[in-house]
Amino acid sequence: MSLSSVTIVGGGLAGFTTAKELRSRGFTGAITIVDPEGLPYDRPPLSKGYLLGARGAEAIQLTKAEWFAENRVDVVSGTVAELRPDQGEVVLEDGCTIAAAAIVLATGGAARRLPIPGGDLDSVLELRSREDADRLRALLRPGTRLAVIGAGLIGAEVASSALRLGAEVTLIDPVDPPLAPAVGPELARRLHDMHAAEGIRVVTGLPTGITRDGGEHYVRLASGETVAADVVLAGIGIVPRTALAEAAGLAVDDGVLVDESQRTAHPRVYAVGDVARTRLPDGTLMPRAEHWEHAMNTGTTAAAALLGHDRPEHGAAWFWSDRHGVHVEGVGSMTAEGTTVLREVDGVPTVAFRLDPDGYVVGCAAVDGGTAVRAARRMIDRRIKADPADLANPAVSLRTLAR
Template identity: 65%
Template structure:
């Protein structure tokens, strides 16, 4: 039966991309995006220029609002509260039931809360939505004592942005340095050291409790018996994939909604994409669930192709970026796993890290202010081009030439 209608629950990067791709691939049927936040917007700026106030709400939209009308894509500003796999159909917060031939779950996740006393306090902030960023910006000013728990991607970015407000920032993480799995040990050390160099108090410690007094001053207790006083506490320790709708409807989940490489869930009419989805390969291997912007986009494209019965696109090695303290970090492939690490230095400073796997092939690369190098590394990974550790370590070797 020809596909006539698709409902997409969630209008973040993944849901929006799926809708856009369905249209650009020729689908003329009904497309509805349901999202309580209305017109889709981009999340990475929430810890960067949007938080800083250098880009406003209109400037972080994924596309102009009129585009949806022009492309006959309905935006329903509501929340999906129920999923009926048999119809298939979704129930919205107002009780209305909407049926479609296929349903795509693109509901992302919620910020992970600290599982400690006080971790659920409403004054302990998180950063996932535009509203969260508006609130955080409104409480950051000269002298604000900001304690951030989690020095990974979002925590580090907010720490850096908060300095522009004149905030006194304390960054707490149990691991020193964080981000080794993403960028390798050497670059992780360089990045983590930047915080202290910029005036941030960096603590390696495990929070055990948070309390707040009548004046709004928070105390973050640490396992070593010390504590940190803060006017504002932000927790950035990743997300919990939103699997509630799927598991209630009987779909298979495991730290994410399980999907096959075409983004199809355990039900043939339901797809899942973006941060909420986790791929299970045909041999049963569960891949790590990604929480990155490009992955959200790629899975939206794949689902659109699959829904239309078209060939699945090849996306190649996964990629992410992050910005802090005026430097731009990018990573591609995987720095985790067996093999050897190679460091490229410039003037004695590590600027890039590579992982060569046990087969001698490049498997991962991360770089600081090295976007072109990462792009070339990506081609080398995708094309399985042979390279040597000596070539990768030599700052005078142009990776673009090796990628040809």
């Protein structure tokens, strides 16, 4: 394939990283990013600093506006209507075409709607874009009753931020505690209990319907309880945006299927970030990953593959989150077969390690423990075995164990 041009459909972190990496690796052809929102910006602050008003729109841009001109990366504020990889082009909704010797799909995901009566009300909010955050912030005043459905990472972050804005927050989730698969049950319990301690009303229940009467919403639960709220936000995950891929005949199964170099079944099309799902050489389908670093890593990998470079090596999967003034990080898998070792301070769990049956660290999560997670990541990546007693002992340096 003669790589004269690359068109990237989607301007999130994965799409931007692809463009940046192509230039840093010496690609001199045309690069175009197409996104309805224009210049790429960072999404994690939307539920934190941006929602709180502490960071403005310019502060969350992934790079300064002049970078794109300096690096000859065109940003088109528009929506792609059709992929034409055989013809080497993409078609915009306005009928314009853009040359695309290669296409990189970075379309991300749309907020999952609540599959209940009233879940599709236009007043039931979501948080995926800067516009969503602006709309939510405008409604959150002191005394506003906010019901957040879904207490995962986004729901917990929004609940924490809304509380700081003076809202009266009710956090609803059918699981108690949420996030156990991500951080282990012990840390999940500690994190979830923080909500009530900070003044958030926590409800364990399954929503069955939402009605609206004027400006008031009523969230019905399977238990028969009803939660009244001025504002309702659903944070129950995303649905990958695969419509363009499906229309182009690409293989799709809860995401656009790619190999380990982010290639789809069509030699001119790659997929990165939240929308991509890896199929291993033996046919195994890996779960999609939706975290910040994964988006960056897949963009880097796609750029290398487009240029025929060796596939970059990435460490164990890593994520982070913030709530109520504490920082949460996790790496690897906390659900892998094996056992959990806790490191506690004054009887409070601060770090959880997951060990496989052979005693190797395969996962770790920590509250305000970035150093521990970095050490654990090194252990995972380098297959370093540690004594469980040392992992549990706060007096033992994890950096030393990771050497």
